[in-house]
Amino acid sequence: MTDTIDHAETAEVLDRLVIRFAGDSGDGMQLTGDRFTSVSASFGNDLSTFPDFPAEIRAPAGTVNGVSSFQVQISDHDITTPGDEPNVLIAMNPAALKADLHRLEQGGTLIVNTDAFDERNLEKAEYYSNPLEDGTVTGYRVLRVPMTTMTKDACAPHGVKQRDAERSKNFFALGLVSFMYSRPIEPTLEWISEKFAKNEQVVAANTAAFKAGFNFGETTEMVGQRYEVKPATLPAGEYTSITGNTALAWGLIAAGQLADLPVTLGSYPITPASDILHELSKHKNFGVRTVQAEDEIAAVGVALGASFAGHLGVTTTSGPGVALKSETISLAVSIELPMIIIDIQRGGPSTGLPTKTEASDLNLAIYGRHGEAQLPVVATKSPADCFDAAIEAARIALKYRTPVILLSDGYIANGSEPWKLPDISTYEKIAVxxxxxxxxxxxxxxxxxxxxxxxxxxxxxxxxxxxxxxxxxxxxxxxxxxxxxxxxxxxxxxxxxxxxxxxxxxxxxxxYGATEIMGDEDADVCIVGWGSTWAAIDSAVQRTRRTGTKVAWVHIRHVFPLPSDLGDILRRYKRVIVPELNRGQLCNMLRASYLVDAQPLSKVAGLPFSAREIQHAIMEGGQS
Amino acid sequence: MSDTAVTLTTKKDWASDQEVRWCPGCGDYGILQAVQQVMPELGVAPENTVFVSGIGCSSRFPYYMNTYGMHSIHGRAPAIATGVATARPDLDVWVITGDGDGLSIGGNHLIHALRRNVNLTILMFNNRIYGLTKGQYSPTSYVGKVTKSTPFGSIDPPFNPLSVALGAEASFVARTHDLDRQHMMETFKAAHAHRGASFVEIYQNCNVFNDGQFNDITKRSVRDDMMINLVHGEPITFGSEVAKGVSMGDDGTLRIVNVDDVGIDNILVHDKHHHSPSLAFALARLNQDDSSPTPFGVFRAVERPEYSSEVSAQLARASEKSGAPDMDALLRSNGTWVVD
Known part of the structure; x- marks a missing residue:
């Protein structure tokens, strides 16, 4: 980290920074974003990430449909969202610029790989004139960097083929922003050596590109002011950076340990849930059995069979899979056996938007079975929260001998945040x-x-x-x-x-215990949230309260059955706003259950809420 | 249950207290009797035995067995049983299914249970009709079958259940019928003894919706000429008055011949352990209609790694390599940093 300290004197301090890496699906943007995140995490920043990528593994290169982005917010204070508007956008090609420029804050920093702005790429991105020259980027601070050329030049002395060298340009970009935002470089150099250990050429190319990017920032006037985001004053403790799906997998393992029961997972690959299957498959020494079944129905069948035999049966899927499993879940309700069904929600209906987030399976989870087939539904609110949510789902399932649906979503599943490691010895055992x-x-x-x-x-x-x-x-x-x-x-x-x-x-x-009312209990307006809207609501509530407007907030972990004190709480407020990534599913439930005039704030765009959207809804209604 | 411990039980120990509710005269009664009678001979305990079924007449079976049991969902028994067997390799898991349950709605699960070679004994009651829903044609009904849903005759070519099983890489494949308790018991015993997925097709008469479906083969008066009893290591012969046998023609197809015409040395010798499933496959298809003699017995029995054992072995290897479960270490496995 010494390199950071050397430059610290000249760096201007920011309290937070939102940076978005955007490029072609094959440009390695997710990897680049991950690296920037890991380094920032170990540096001590609080952070939240938002990977945003197409469903196609390699969509047509150079097109807007093929753009893969990774947004991360790093800060010196507690944050929960990846930020509404990026302060910095790295656009590796014209398509990335087209897809993401509108997100960049006015006056924000735009770093473009000018080498990619040739006629062919402009055409693929459907630009009819060069946006770097026709006024499109006016109003932004633009850094024009020939990244491909400089990456090739940097790699040449190492005997790396031109074609291979070009593939390292994401590391050039990472090096450049590492300089600009005072990130430590040693951890990334070490990581490159370890990650690509099997291929010396790749290590050499990526290292050379990364250093070239860093040095380019240091030696040219172009970059100008350097910035720094100090470590956050997070509660003392040991932290790791965790994604929602990893935390879910670990939570299931922990639940098995707490209950002293083997975990058996039946699963069929489906985006965005497959990573739970991958993660659990690694940890067989915990007695975890994973069966990649022939289909979604078999997967839940395996889980139910395992539960019948005395294991903690689990199945993981997304909305289309829940639909297929519905009949077996009803059987589990009828034969009253514990089972956990995890739904990582994505945009629907049907195949919908497999890689984009949505929370539109709430009705499916609560009502989506034949006959009167009630079951508890638990919702997780953030990547790290998935750990406890999985344990809670297991606790309910095992205590009441019932299938439990656990709702997460694509945003939580792939997003990451720092997680203060819990002391597992303080968790209550689950009696079986x-x-x-x-x-x-x-x-x-x-x-x-x-x-x-x-x-x-x-x-x-x-x-x-x-x-x-x-x-x-x-x-x-x-x-x-x-x-x-x-x-x-x-x-x-x-x-x-x-x-x-x-x-x-x-x-x-x-x-459940008493429902927690956050913010101002004596406000006129109450926000009711569930699931991943937690992050945006948290920011919106904080910002609203800073303006002097009071707002209360209830976030629901148990979406079925609802907390018994919820109706009384909601009746106290003049306005109840329910932000949801669906068309008002919880809102309708609240209206039906409590006869309160809850109002939906809906977003069904494959994207999470921005804090601004929620703040706007709070303020707007307040003025009327 | 350890393989060596022999449990002494009687047929009565295996019958539940529930009244059996199949139609009077149903072939299922005979199969239930055969299973309950053979269980004491297997040396296993009722508490270590699980019967899983799907939906259909045959799938009521578990209610009548004094074991652990699950009457599950249409077609899904092999998947649920895979969960039971994978979680608990110590249990004896039986799957009871029918031609509709196993080959239509549940065809996918059946073939994958066979492919994985999960330690299941699968008994498929084939009556070539949907009985529980009162008489529609099934995936094993012949073309032309007139039923409520096919008033002008079925136009769907049927599955040959044994061909399907062999095509799915089944390691044990047999056929028996509901009129011969001894043969059923022998077959079930062999299927149970096989480690891996055992598939047994049972010709079963539905006396209400498809009565006499197998009469041309299994009726006492025709049996000797229409049923071929497969015996491992023996020439494949049958016939009451004239000794007949199965031989292979120059083009590789099987044909029925008079033994005297070709000589006993030219009659195929049955080899259920043959590494290639080709012979079993050809034998399974000897009777593509009910006018030809039909082989019964064990068509194929080969050793293949069994799924739940392989799963357990991976777990054991992981424990050896990674040691005892350590939650604290797992939480730190992706690297950590400390905030003071």
Missing amino acids: PFATETNGTDSEGRDVFHPYLRDPDTLARPWAIPGTPGLMHRVGGLEKQDVTGNVNYTPDNHARMGELRADKVAGVARD
Whole structure:
């Protein structure tokens, strides 16, 4: 880090910086953004990231559809969002400029790879004149850098082929911004050596490009003022940088450890959930079994079979997969076994926008089954929060012997933030009392096992797993007789069983504790959020309060059943605003459940809210 | 359950207290009897046995077994059973399915369970009809079959269940029928003994919607000339008055011949362990219609790595390599920094 300190005297201090790397899908923008993030994280900044990439692995090169971007906000204070408007945009080609220039703040810094602005690329990006010359970029501070040429020149002495050298230009860009924003360079040089250890040429090329970018910044007048973002004053502790999907995977492993149960995952690859399958597959020494099933239905079948056999059965997917799993989830409701279904939501309907975020599966999660098939639904709010959310889902599933749906989304799944490592020893163990004894007698007075004789408090049925002598029993999708679990079609019994299943799930709310009201409890307006809108609402609430306007905020972890005190809380406010990345799904639920005049703030654009959009809704309504 | 521990049970120990509710005269009764009767011979305990079924008449089966059981969803039994077996390689897991459940709505799960070679004993009751939904044609019904949904005759060519299983790389494939309890028991015993996925097709009569479907083959009066009993290592012969056998023609196809015409040395010798599934496949397709003699018995039984064992082995190797679970180390595995 010494190189940073050397220049610190000349650097102007910023409290935060939003930087967006944009280039072609093949330009390595995600990698570049990741590196900038890691270095900033270990430097001690608070940060939040937003990878934004196309569904195609390699969309037509040079086109706007093929642009892959990575936005990161780094700051010296606590932040939750990747920022509304970038202060800096790195555009590696004309398409990237076209896709992202409108996001850049007025007067912001634009760094362009001028080598890519040739006739062919301009045409592919559908520019009919060169935007660097026709006034398009007026109003921005533009740094015109021939990155490709300089990368090739830097690599030439190392015997790297021209074609290979060109592929290192993202490291040139990273080097340049590392200089401009006073990032330490050693960690990146070390990382390059380790990451590409198998190919010396690549190490040489990337190293040369990175250094060339850094030195270019240092030796030319062009860059001008250098900036620095000081480390954040985060609470003391040990931190790691974590994405939502990794935190979910680790949370599931932790849940298995806390419950002393093996975890079995059945999963079918689907964007943006596959990384959970990848991560869990690495940790077999925790007793985690992963089955990449033949389809979504088999995946949830594997999970349910594993639960029947005494494991914590888990399946991970996105909206289209939840639709396919619906029938099996209903069976799990009926046979009352613990199971976790994780839905990493993405833009829908149908294949929709696989790599873009949305939170439009709330109705699907809560209502998307045949018959009266209630189940608890838990929502995570941020990448690091996924760890605790997974444990919470497992706790509910195991205590109440019910499938639980855990909702995350693409924004949380791929986004990352610093996470203060929890002390796992302080987590409460999850009790799993498998049945071992008979619990009743038959008409002839013999000891028998009643698989549907419920715990009077939780209404959970006993969980007797194969291998337990004397407790052999059959479960199935046909309606079961109360207590005995035998097939029964009588009207009164069906009514009773439906009631018991619903009451059991409703009873989960007793475990929540009082709902926290954040911000100004005595405000006129209350924001109700759930899921990943947490980050933008947090920023919006902070900004609003700084203007002197009061605002209250409730963020819902348990979207079903809703907290029992929520209705009373919402009735206290003149205005209730519900920002959602859907067309008002929670809002409608609140209106139906509590007869409050909750108003939706909807965004269904494949993008997260900006804090400004939410702040605007708070302020605008306040004036009317 | 360890493989060596033998549990002493009687047929009664395997019957649940539930009233059996198939139509009177259904072939399923005979199959249930055969399974309940063979279980004591397997030396296993009811508590270590799981029956998983899908939906259909046959899939009510688990309710009648005094074991752990799940009557699950249409077609999904092999997937759910894969979960049970993968989580618990110590259990005996049986799958009960039918021609509609296993080959139509659940075809995908069936072939993948066979491909993975999960340790499941799969009994497919083939009655060539949808019974539970009252008589529509099934994926094993022959072309021309007139049913409620095919008043002008079915135009769908049927699956040959054994061809499907062999095509899916099944390591154990057999066929039996509901009228021969001894043959069923022998077949189930062999299927159970096989480590991996065992697929058994059972010709089963649906006396309500498809009565007599297999009469031309399994009726006592025609059996000797229409049923071929496959015996490993023996020439494939049958016939009541004239000794007949199966031989391979120059073009590689199988044909029925009089043994006296070709000589016993030219009759195929059955080899269920043959590394190539070709012979089993050809035998499975000997009767592409019910007018030809039909082989019964074990077509194929080969050793292949079993899925749940492989999963367990990977877990064991991971533990050896990475040591005991250490949550604190996992949380630090992507690098950390300290804020003072």
